Amino acid sequence: MVDQILSIVLPVFALIGIGYAAARFGILDAKIGDALGQFIYVIAIPVLIFRTLATSSLGGVSPWGLWISYFTGVAVVWTIGMLTVRHLFGREARAGVIAGISAGFANTVLVGIPLITAIYGDEGLVPLFVLISIHLPVLTVVCAVLMERAAVLDGTQEAKPLGELLIGIARNLATNPIVIGIIAGGAWRMTGLPIEGVLADVLSRIAGSAIPVALFSLGMSIVAYGIRGNLVPGLLLSVLKIAVMPAVVYLMAAHVVHLPPLWVSVATLTAACPTGINAFLFANRYGTGHAMSANSITMTTGLALVSTVLWMAFLGL
Numbered sequence: 001m002v003d004q005i006l007s008i009v010l011p012v013f014a015l016i017g018i019g020y021a022a023a024r025f026g027i028l029d030a031k032i033g034d035a036l037g038q039f040i041y042v043i044a045i046p047v048l049i050f051r052t053l054a055t056s057s058l059g060g061v062s063p064w065g066l067w068i069s070y071f072t073g074v075a076v077v078w079t080i081g082m083l084t085v086r087h088l089f090g091r092e093a094r095a096g097v098i099a100g101i102s103a104g105f106a107n108t109v110l111v112g113i114p115l116i117t118a119i120y121g122d123e124g125l126v127p128l129f130v131l132i133s134i135h136l137p138v139l140t141v142v143c144a145v146l147m148e149r150a151a152v153l154d155g156t157q158e159a160k161p162l163g164e165l166l167i168g169i170a171r172n173l174a175t176n177p178i179v180i181g182i183i184a185g186g187a188w189r190m191t192g193l194p195i196e197g198v199l200a201d202v203l204s205r206i207a208g209s210a211i212p213v214a215l216f217s218l219g220m221s222i223v224a225y226g227i228r229g230n231l232v233p234g235l236l237l238s239v240l241k242i243a244v245m246p247a248v249v250y251l252m253a254a255h256v257v258h259l260p261p262l263w264v265s266v267a268t269l270t271a272a273c274p275t276g277i278n279a280f281l282f283a284n285r286y287g288t289g290h291a292m293s294a295n296s297i298t299m300t301t302g303l304a305l306v307s308t309v310l311w312m313a314f315l316g317l
Helices: 002-024 030-055 063-088 093-104 108-120 122-153 162-174 177-191 197-225 231-256 261-271 278-286 290-315
Strands: none
Touching: 002 030, 002 108, 002 197, 002 290, 030 108, 030 122, 030 177, 030 197, 063 093, 063 122, 063 231, 063 261, 093 122, 093 231, 093 278, 093 290, 108 122, 108 197, 108 261, 108 290, 122 162, 122 177, 122 261, 122 278, 197 290, 231 261, 231 290, 261 290, 278 290
């Protein structure tokens, strides 16, 4: 079983490793990694999401059980991570929020999509995109609101009206390429129109580039994060991310909500994905938690091959 699992996941993480080596040893300039990341985020992944949602159905499964299961896992590890950093390590409120993001914000796009595709093909992308459809908007709103409140508690800025804050978030989401891909794909499916001919061919070619380029660009980006000291908080948050969160999601999905086996596996493996780069972006924006978030991203990505194999074996894949 292990050999079969490794044959699925090794190519995924090998591409990350190749991207890392290309940046680490100067084979490609870091600016190329940034450009590849922009291509993935603005064009390739939105096209892949659009094509999948426009041509797929949920098979009669309600998305609510998936959302409840997954976000229960997010809430549990976010709370533990935030309280641990605040009270055990004595950090400020903003660092506590960064800890929550590091523990609960999975890299659903750059790792989740390639991983689920490698295991299940397009069939597995349906529940994954159902999850992604609210993952980004919900966590973006939560992160922004909590960080603004934490900044006020820390005395680094004055409170903003909630309405003004939410309007700004909504404006950013409305122009987010992934959100646009989700909305456009759902709208196209509602029309009942087929995707065929030249359009289907063009979409397939762009979507086909999404997975290898995403993994390669992620590998290049890891060089910029690295290990930055302050190791213990990063290690604890990494354990929460790749061990505790998928365990909670699995228990909810399989034994509380009783989702179909495919949806249980997709939810669990998505929860086990490494920490997303959003943690470091928020740390940069609010000027705290840089090392903690960078360590979480690097450690969880580095450990993802082992943790993914273990979770796949546990799920009987």
